[in-house]
Amino acid sequence: xxxxxxxxxxxxxxxDRELSLRQRVSTKMxxxxxxxxxxxxxxxxxxxxxxxxxxxxxxxxxxYPASLSSEARQRIKQALHHTSREPH
Amino acid sequence: xxxxxxxxxxxxxxxxxxxxxxxxxxxxYAIARIHEPAVAEDLVxxxxxxxxxxxxxxxxxxxxxxxxxxILKYKIVxxxxxxxxxxxxxxxxxxxxxxxxxxxxxxxxxxxPAKWTVNPKELLEQKxxxxxxxxxxxxxxxxxxxxxxxxxxxxxxxQEIREILNISAxxxxxxxxxxxxxxxxxxEVNWLGQRxxxxxxxxx
Numbered sequence: 600x601x602x603x604x605x606x607x608x609x610x611x612x613x614x615d616r617e618l619s620l621r622q623r624v625s626t627k628m629x630x631x632x633x634x635x636x637x638x639x640x641x642x643x644x645x646x647x648x649x650x651x652x653x654x655x656x657x658x659x660x661x662x663y664p665a666s667l668s669s670e671a672r673q674r675i676k677q678a679l680h681h682t683s684r685e686p687h
Numbered sequence: 688x689x690x691x692x693x694x695x696x697x698x699x700x701x702x703x704x705x706x707x708x709x710x711x712x713x714x715x716y717a718i719a720r721i722h723e724p725a726v727a728e729d730l731v732x733x734x735x736x737x738x739x740x741x742x743x744x745x746x747x748x749x750x751x752x753x754x755x756x757x758i759l760k761y762k763i764v765x766x767x768x769x770x771x772x773x774x775x776x777x778x779x780x781x782x783x784x785x786x787x788x789x790x791x792x793x794x795x796x797x798x799x800p801a802k803w804t805v806n807p808k809e810l811l812e813q814k815x816x817x818x819x820x821x822x823x824x825x826x827x828x829x830x831x832x833x834x835x836x837x838x839x840x841x842x843x844x845x846q847e848i849r850e851i852l853n854i855s856a857x858x859x860x861x862x863x864x865x866x867x868x869x870x871x872x873x874x875e876v877n878w879l880g881q882r883x884x885x886x887x888x889x890x891x
Contacts, residue, residue, distance in 0.1 A: 602793060602794025603790065603795050604789070604790040605794060607864070607868070608864055611863060611867050614867075615845040615860055615863055616856075616860070635796050635799030638800045639799075641804075641805070642803070642871060643867060643871065645807055646805055646807075646867075646870070646871060646874070648807040650820075650839040652807055652808070653811060653817060653820075653840075654840040654841065656811070657712075660712060660715045660716050660719065661715065662814055662821065663715035663718065663821050664818065665714065665715055665718050665724075666711045667710045667711050667714040667728065668724075668728075671714075671728040671731075671732075672707075672710055674732070675706050675710065675728075675731060676703045676706050678735075678736060679702045679703055679706070680702075680703060682740065683702050683739055
């Protein structure tokens, strides 16, 4: 019988690799009987989908609370300016 | 917009205007994955320089923003790969970082997950959730954050992640497990916690 700790590991691993038949069966059995691990399993699956959907929407990254400093902005513009004037 | 038009717009565009138009976006994309401002700034600069030199390669099939993001993605992976070669994985760091706060000696939950339903489509529209998400991501250790972002945001395979981070298969599973555990915890405490407070306030 797997412990909850082992089951949470296997649930996470199942998102990264194919589990063996034995692992799949024993995980499934545990999940049917364990309310907390079953919650964990559903939450992890839902979060994974949410993360993927979020990452696919370009505009959503603008939520990130940071922006390019004015020094960096200036520096990058200068670098671009130099390069664009060089003959290729 | 047809292809000719978009190409014409692109050719006449002042590359320095890119910085104003896409600078913040590219910087946020980089800093969300690499938590060092100086490195993120450099990666934005390298991306725009590469774009300038390779602008003939832009065919207007994707948007300019998507094209620049593609270059940045490549630069980020390249940076992480190089850095992981210089500083190989420390197994001791992983061992010291066990999950004792969640499970007892027998592997039973100490405090189980709270009752909340994750509805991905609904969460997608909740700006506050993603603010909490990025704050949680920035609290992960640098190595866990990189593994997590490459796998869960960029959708790379665990095989690719192993190669980029220069780690074994076992290490990659352990790192992703811990990262997911921490992210779930952090979201539960900070997002669910906040929502409960808001609901209570609404009742009052």
